[in-house]
Amino acid sequence: MADTTSPNRPHQADVEATDTILRLEDIRKTYTNGVAEEVLFGIDLEVNTGDFAVLIGKSGSGKTTLLNIIGLLDTPTSGRLFLDGRETSTLDEDERARLRREYIGFIFQSHLLLPDFNVLENVLMPCRIRGKAYEEAAHDRAVEMLQMVDLGEKIQAPVTKLSGGQQQRVATVRAFANAPTVVLADEPTGSLDSKTSQAVMRLMRDINQETGTAFLMVTHDPELTDYADRVIELRDGRVASDTT
Amino acid sequence: MVDRLSWSVAWRGLVRSKRLTALTLVVLSVSVILVIFLTALIDGLERDLVEETTGAIAHVLIEPREREPIAWWEQAARGARDEGPLYLGERTTLTSKKGAINNWQRWSRLIDAFGPEIRGVSPAAEGQGFTIRGEKREAVRLYGVEPRRYDQLVPIQDNLVEGRFYELGPGEITIGYRLAETMGVGLGDRLKVNTAEGTGRSMRIVGLFDTGFGGVDNATVLMRLGDGQSLLGLGSSVNAIGIEVENVFQANRVAEQLQRQIPYTVTSWIADNERLLRALEGQGRSSDLIIFFTAVAAAFAIASILIVLVTNKLQEIGILKAMGATRHQIRAVFALQGALLSLAGGALGATVGVGVVRLLSTVQGPPTASGRAEPLFSFELGPELVVGTVVGAVLIGLVASLVPARRASHVNPIAVIQNG
Structure with a gap:
């Protein structure tokens, strides 16, 4: 499948605020490592443009599994997942990879930067994966975002020379470099101190409000729900509550 | 097609893994030096044997x-x-035309x-x-x-x-x-x-x-x-x-x-020298075997080192795949590394190999009675040997990279991210 979208695609703020970006219908997941273990029991969920949603729940409730399925890193055992109106469960690995790079930004608990590349290259890596034109088109905005998070002086620095907080800010900016439709974050502040956590959350919230990019964030930290305008609670593989 | 992503990841990976890169280059260079040196020596020996045999005779001779x-x-x-009849039992001296x-x-x-x-x-x-x-x-x-x-x-x-x-x-x-x-x-x-x-x-x-x-x-x-x-x-x-x-x-x-x-009777030198030809064929087969085993050893060395490179880069491969890199892009990274390593190793080995051969070619043996001096070593070194060896090295590098490239392309990003 060719990547046909323009590198200068209009940003999400231009899209109608109530558009459904993600729709999950009866998503189930069973792991079969010798013994079958059902993790998700029929999840129905919609995520809209501009949502800043937090996914909470106890350990083992299925949060990370659900995030991996939504991020097209994993496939459901049954059910259907629509991304921007497109059904994804029948796609092969490479087609899912192309949708990921076009629609989804990831922020992981551990920053997961590429040590062989400098700060700016790490931020632009999702664009480089799409192609040279995307990388060039995103360059100025990437520099601008790095300046927003006080890393303007470090854009050529090796990421291995940054502090943990700085690395997580680079990872956060990287998630937006390709102007994704939705950003998925798995405990993005889990390894940060309180002050840096708040800075990263503010950054994500600012970008959400500025661009309309939808956020779906897994967290254990109840304080972070204060930043969200929607809280989804998972309990034993089911949506226990979904409040705005 | 190889894109900027594959080039940059492949190149940075090689530059950052200096020791492994250097080790691969040494293995490849030595293999190429061996192939060039042995082939040139064996070809030179064959040429000398043939020249020794045919140099002073006609290759084809027409005789009555x-x-x-x-x-x-x-x-x-x-x-x-x-004059007169020839009787049974009569002795005569036969002459000939x-x-x-x-x-x-x-x-x-x-x-x-x-x-x-x-x-x-x-x-x-x-x-x-x-x-x-x-x-x-x-x-x-x-x-x-x-x-x-x-x-x-x-x-x-x-x-x-x-x-x-x-x-x-x-x-x-x-x-x-x-x-x-x-x-x-x-x-x-x-x-x-x-x-x-x-x-x-x-x-x-x-x-x-x-x-x-x-x-x-x-x-x-x-x-x-x-x-x-x-x-x-x-x-x-x-x-x-x-x-x-x-x-x-x-x-x-x-x-x-x-x-x-x-x-008239037409004969070639080969008819009178079949044993020499069989010896040359045997020597040629030995030479081919040496080259084959050297190539296999080099291929295993490159494959082993690339597998280590893949193992060292599992997390980065997972990150790239999570961000949307396709299996083709990941495979291209390691195919490129294999090709770059073998091209560099091949070029280095060819340079050193040609240098060694040229240096040894200048060493003279003891002079003959007339003062005529012959080289101690006799090599047959043509551009086709050097180019062929380098091209062969690149192909071996590409083939050797197939297994690690395939392994890399099948990395599950979830496992890598969760262990990150």
């Missing part, structure tokens, strides 16, 4: 057919026996017309004989030749120790320096040259040569074709036409083609 007994009624006409090639110019033109695969054609009046000076008497081979034509078969002019060959005049001979030493003669001396039949003539030595071929330098007397014909009683005929072909291993084919058009 086997001598046929003269019929008894012809013997009488020639005065070999008395003297074989000759008449109108050799016609056959020479026909052979020349064969095209570029014929390098030279030389008619000769040749036979056994003796050189005599005082009490000394040496068995020699007498050749009446056209010097410039004969020089295409056996390199005399360039190997003259002193005197001349091309401008041989009537009654003049050029002989091997060893024969001159044996006979105790030098340039300007006269030497009696006798045929096996006893015909003889005194001739003046005007040239001494050192071809490096013992048989030639010890026992060859070269004279003008006319002198040879006269001495051997051939009239205007010759009794041999020697042919030098471009590719010595095609001599059989050329001989077979000529045989269909020429009414």
Whole structure:
């Protein structure tokens, strides 16, 4: 499948605020490592443009599994997942990879930067994966975002020379470099101190409000729900509550 | 297609993994040096053996057919026996017709017309004989030749120790320096040259040569074709036409083609040297085996090192895949690393290999009695060997990268991210 979208695609703020970006219908997941273990029991969920949603729940409730399925890193055992109106469960690995790079930004608990590349290259890596034109088109905005998070002086620095907080800010900016439709974050502040956590959350919230990019964030930290305008609670593989 | 992502990840990976990269380059370079050195040495040895065998002989030789007994009624006409019937039990001495090639110019033109695969054609009046000076008497081979034509078969002019060959005049001979030493003669001396039949003539030595071929330098007397014909009683005929072909291993084919058009016996050097050819073929097979096992060893080395590189880069591969890199892009990273490593290793190995071969080529062995010095090592090093080895190294690198590239492309990003 060719990547046909323009590198200068209009940003999400231009899209109608109530558009459904993600729709999950009866998503189930069973792991079969010798013994079958059902993790998700029929999840129905919609995520809209501009949502800043937090996914909470106890350990083992299925949060990370659900995030991996939504991020097209994993496939459901049954059910259907629509991304921007497109059904994804029948796609092969490479087609899912192309949708990921076009629609989804990831922020992981551990920053997961590429040590062989400098700060700016790490931020632009999702664009480089799409192609040279995307990388060039995103360059100025990437520099601008790095300046927003006080890393303007470090854009050529090796990421291995940054502090943990700085690395997580680079990872956060990287998630937006390709102007994704939705950003998925798995405990993005889990390894940060309180002050840096708040800075990263503010950054994500600012970008959400500025661009309309939808956020779906897994967290254990109840304080972070204060930043969200929607809280989804998972309990034993089911949506226990979904409040705005 | 290889994109910017694959290039940058492949290149940075190699630069960052300096030790592994250096180790791979050393393994590849040594393999390429081995292949170039051994192939050049074995090819040089083969060339020398072939040259040693064919350098002083015609690759294809045209001779009169086997001598046929003269019929008894012809013997009488020639005065070999008395007129009258031949009775059962009667003893008679059979003589034979003297074989000759008449109108050799016609056959020479026909052979020349064969095209570029014929390098030279030389008619000769040749036979056994003796050189005599005082009490000394040496068995020699007498050749009446056209010097410039004969020089295409056996390199005399360039190997003259002193005197001349091309401008041989009537009654003049050029002989091997060893024969001159044996006979105790030098340039300007006269030497009696006798045929096996006893015909003889005194001739003046005007040239001494050192071809490096013992048989030639010890026992060859070269004279003008006319002198040879006269001495051997051939009239205007010759009794041999020697042919030098471009590719010595095609001599059989050329001989077979000529045989269909020429009414004389045509033989190639190969027919008389089958054992040598079998030895050369065996040597060639040994050489191929050495190259094959060297290539296999190099391929395993590259594959092993690339697998280590993949293992070291599992997390980064997972990150790239999570961000949307396709399996093709990931495979391209490691295929590129394999190609870059083998190209660099191949180029380095080729440079060093060619340097070593050239350096050793300059080492001279002990000089011969005439002061002629030969290289101690004999190499056959052509651009096709160097280019072929480097291309082969790159192909091996690509093939060796297939397994690690495939392994990398199947990395599950979830496992990597969760362990991150």
